[in-house]
Amino acid sequence: MPSENQHLEFKEAKKQFDSRKLYRYCVALANEGGGFLVLGIADKPPRPVVGSNAFPNTVATASKIFTAVGFRVEVIEVNHPDGRVVVLQIPSRPKGTAYHYDGAYLMRSGEELIPMSEDQLRKIFAEGQPSWLEQVALQGLSAQDVVQFLDTQSFFELLNQPYPTEQSGVLERLLAERLVQQSDTGYAILNIGALLLAKSLHTFEGVGRKAARVVVYSGESKMDTLSDLTGGKGYAVGFRGLVQYVMGRLPQNEVIEDAIRKEVKLVPEVVIRELLANALIHQDFELTGTSPMVEVYADRVEISNPGEPIVPVDRFIDGYQSRNERLA
Structure with a gap:
């Protein structure tokens, strides 16, 4: 694999690997849909096999993991020419259930393991109910x-x-x-x-409170509002109109191209269209009293939506977990 992702984690663990840390990684990976924790491979590119002496008895290790976290993890020993590799195959959590270790419901954020937010836990526990x-x-x-x-x-x-x-x-x-x-x-x-x-x-x-709102300011701050409009149509039938309205409120710059003076919008329409679509689709509909918002300033455009990302920020590039698939 070219890099780690939501379902794959590399650790060197040349001599050993802390058991408590192992249990925490198993819980975090299971909470994110399952995956693989691979010991004996460098976690920095180009990630050569370095070999690991951790957990020599894989059967006993699997038994200890089950006792500690309450679910079965396959522990596989691979004899690679460049050294021994230990692969832990971690299953996904059941629908509507989150795993915890010592009372902490864990997820990964870059190299760290952090507690899941109340927002994420509420979403998991509600999985068995209609969205x-x-x-x-x-x-x-x-x-x-x-x-x-x-x-x-x-x-x-x-x-x-x-x-x-x-x-x-x-x-x-x-x-x-x-x-x-x-x-x-x-x-x-x-x-x-x-x-x-x-x-x-x-x-x-x-549903009306989920309508997109567009606020236009005269300067680079919120001090002076020129207009504040909330959409009225459904997302699909009103999307083209929303894009055109935002484009019509964007500042213009004059540029010279092939000796011709042209008016060019601050941001291309293809960018606005893509960002608006993502903001509408990937919002957290369980949050009330808030909606997607577009704020147009003299020097920039800010587009926001309700809820925390379900993919950690530092995994935006290689994370593929999406929200509201059917709406998309």
Whole structure:
């Protein structure tokens, strides 16, 4: 592997490796989806095999790990030409469960092992329950109500599909995409359906507060606000308009290119589009009273969203764990 990642950790451990540290790494890796802890390989590039004398009895080591942390870890000895390598294959934690050692629910952050935040633990313990996106936003609706509240016309246009000639065809597609559900009391629009397709997010209590907000300042600080606007449409049907609105508020610079004077925006549209999409998708919907925000200053643009990253900051480059896949 070219580098360590969320599921792979190298340690030299030429002579020995502290047992308590081993147990803590097993817990941290299991909490992050499982992976491998490899002893006997340098943890700095180019990571040659250096050999390890740690844990000579792999069977006894596996037994001790199970006693200490409460789950089974495979301990494998590999006789490499450049030295003995010990590979610990660590399983992922069960859904809705976080492992701890000595009362600490651990995760990795670079070279360190740190306690998981309350935000992350709450998310793990809620895994067995429907996510915020799967909860009902509005229920007891007729088919006509659903079409009235959701921009179904734009929905089919975005899918590059013809609009059904009958209302039942529209509802069938929304049900198939799990944006709407049906019960004895009629139709219910789920949070994800409202968030993506609402003609007005404020129709849905609890969803309206997730609307993106754009604040424009006249200078390089928050001292003087020129405009403060909160979006009203669902993310999917209103995304193009959001990008265009932000681009229209960006400062312009004059540049000379091929002897022609041109007006150039502070940030290219492709960058704004990418960052806005990520901010909307990767927010933590369990947090209330806060929403994605764009702040435009005279010299910069700041885009933020609610929640802490689920990938440690120093693993942004090689971390692939994402949030809200279905929304994306």
